[in-house]
Amino acid sequence: MSLAKTQEVGRAAVSWRGTYLRLNALFLGLFFAFGAVYPLLSRFLEAKGFSGTEIGVLTAVGSFVAIVAQPAWGMICDATGQPRRVLIVALVTSGTIALGFLAADGFAAMLALLVGLHLFQSAIVPISDSLALRFARRSGVAYGNIRLWGAVGFASAAFVAGKAAEAFGLGVLFPLYTAALIASVWIVRRLPDQGEETQQVRLWRGLRDLLRLPPYAFFVLSAFLVFGPINGNNLYFGLLFQALGGSVASIGLAFLLFAGSEVIFLRTADWFVRRWGLAGTLLLASAVSAGRWLWYATAPPLWAVLALFLLQGFSVGLYLAAAPPLVRELAPRNLQATALGIFAAFGHGLGTVASNFLGGLVMDRYSIFGTYVLFGGLTLLGMLPILWIARRSGAARRPVDGIDA
Numbered sequence: 001m002s003l004a005k006t007q008e009v010g011r012a013a014v015s016w017r018g019t020y021l022r023l024n025a026l027f028l029g030l031f032f033a034f035g036a037v038y039p040l041l042s043r044f045l046e047a048k049g050f051s052g053t054e055i056g057v058l059t060a061v062g063s064f065v066a067i068v069a070q071p072a073w074g075m076i077c078d079a080t081g082q083p084r085r086v087l088i089v090a091l092v093t094s095g096t097i098a099l100g101f102l103a104a105d106g107f108a109a110m111l112a113l114l115v116g117l118h119l120f121q122s123a124i125v126p127i128s129d130s131l132a133l134r135f136a137r138r139s140g141v142a143y144g145n146i147r148l149w150g151a152v153g154f155a156s157a158a159f160v161a162g163k164a165a166e167a168f169g170l171g172v173l174f175p176l177y178t179a180a181l182i183a184s185v186w187i188v189r190r191l192p193d194q195g196e197e198t199q200q201v202r203l204w205r206g207l208r209d210l211l212r213l214p215p216y217a218f219f220v221l222s223a224f225l226v227f228g229p230i231n232g233n234n235l236y237f238g239l240l241f242q243a244l245g246g247s248v249a250s251i252g253l254a255f256l257l258f259a260g261s262e263v264i265f266l267r268t269a270d271w272f273v274r275r276w277g278l279a280g281t282l283l284l285a286s287a288v289s290a291g292r293w294l295w296y297a298t299a300p301p302l303w304a305v306l307a308l309f310l311l312q313g314f315s316v317g318l319y320l321a322a323a324p325p326l327v328r329e330l331a332p333r334n335l336q337a338t339a340l341g342i343f344a345a346f347g348h349g350l351g352t353v354a355s356n357f358l359g360g361l362v363m364d365r366y367s368i369f370g371t372y373v374l375f376g377g378l379t380l381l382g383m384l385p386i387l388w389i390a391r392r393s394g395a396a397r398r399p400v401d402g403i404d405a
Helices: 003-047 052-080 083-102 107-121 124-139 143-168 170-189 203-211 214-243 248-267 269-296 302-307 310-330 333-365 368-392
Strands: none
Touching: 003 052, 003 083, 003 124, 003 143, 003 170, 003 214, 003 248, 052 083, 052 107, 052 124, 052 333, 083 107, 083 124, 083 170, 124 143, 124 310, 124 333, 143 170, 143 248, 143 310, 203 333, 214 248, 214 269, 214 310, 214 333, 214 368, 248 269, 248 302, 248 310, 269 310, 269 368, 310 333, 333 368
16 A cells, blocks of 8 residues: 555544544533433422423423424425534524523523523434434444443433532523533534535425335334433433432432443444344333333332432433434435434424423322323333334344444
8 A cells, every 4th residue: 555545544544533532522512411401400490489280381392392393403404414503503502592591580481491492402412413323324333332422421410410409509500501512512613524415305395205104104103102201201300209218419310320321221232233123122122111110100219219220221222322223224315314303303302292291290180100100101102113113124123334333
C-alpha cells in the first residue's frame, strides 16, 4: 500500500473514531437532561399543589403535542436533509423553555410550558436515533453500543438531581436540564456530515404510505401499548417509591441503579438479537416489563424493588436497542426519519399521553398501585402485535446492520 493510501486510511479511521465518540457524548448529554427532570417531575408538580389527576392531565397534554410534532420533525428532516440543524434548533429552544419552570405558578402557566417544551423536545430522540443508526449501518458498530450512553446519562443525572434537589430544592432540576442540552449543541455542531441527501418527500403521503405497511403499523401500535407505560413509570415511579417508604434522595439512587442496569443489556443486545431476532427480543423485553409492572402493583418491599433493579435493564435496555433498528428494517429507505418520528410519536407521545393521563385517574380513584395494574395490562396487550410480526415478518427475525456488530 502506498504512503498516500496509508495516510488516507489512517485519516478515515481517526474520523470514524471521532464520530463514534461524539455520538456517545451526544447521547450521554441528551439523556442526562431527561434524567435530571423526569424521575422527579411528579414530585415537583405534587409540591406545586397539583392532584394526581392534574399531574396526569399536565403530563399527558404536554406529551400529546408529540403525536403531531414527532412525525412532522421527521418529515422536515427527510425533506430538507438537514437533521443536525433541526436538532440544534430543538435543543436550544427546549433548554430555553425549561428555565420558565423556575417562575411558573398555576395550572395554566405550567400547561403552556409543558406544551412548548414537548413541541421542541419531541424532535430530539428521533433525530438523534436517526443519526446514530445511519452511522451504525455504515461503520458496522452496534447501535446499542451508542445508545447505552443514554442510559449512563439518565442514570447519573437521576442520582445527581436527587442529591441536588434534596440540598437546593426541586427547582434545581431545570437548570441541570438546560445545561446538558446546551452542552449537547456543542457536540452536534462537531458531528461530521454523513452524506445526507435531500429527499423530495410529500409529507402526508409519506405518512400514509408508512401506515399502510402492516408490519410497521402493527409495531407502531405495539409501541403505544408497551413504551407508553415505560415512560409512565418514569413519571409515577417517584410516587410509588415514596409509597413504599423511600425518600427523595433515595429515588435518585434507585434510578441510578435501574437506568444504569440498561447499560449492561444495551451492550449485549446484539447477542439476544442474533439468538431471537429483533421481534423476538422485543417480545421477551415486553414480557419482562409486564411482569415488572404487575409485581409493583402488589406493593413489594422496598429492598426487593432495589434488589431486582436488573429487571429494568433487561426489559427497557433490550427494547431500546432493538426497536429503532426494527423500525428502519420495516420502513422504506427514503422515509427513515419519518418512520422513526411516527414510532416515537406513538410510543413516546401518544402512548405516554394515555399512560400518564389514565395513570393519574387510576391513582386518584384507587392508589398508585392501581396505576401499575394498568401499566401491566397495557403492556400485555402490546405484546400481541409483536407476536404477529415475529411470526409473519421474516425481516424482523434477522439481525440488521447496526445491531449485529
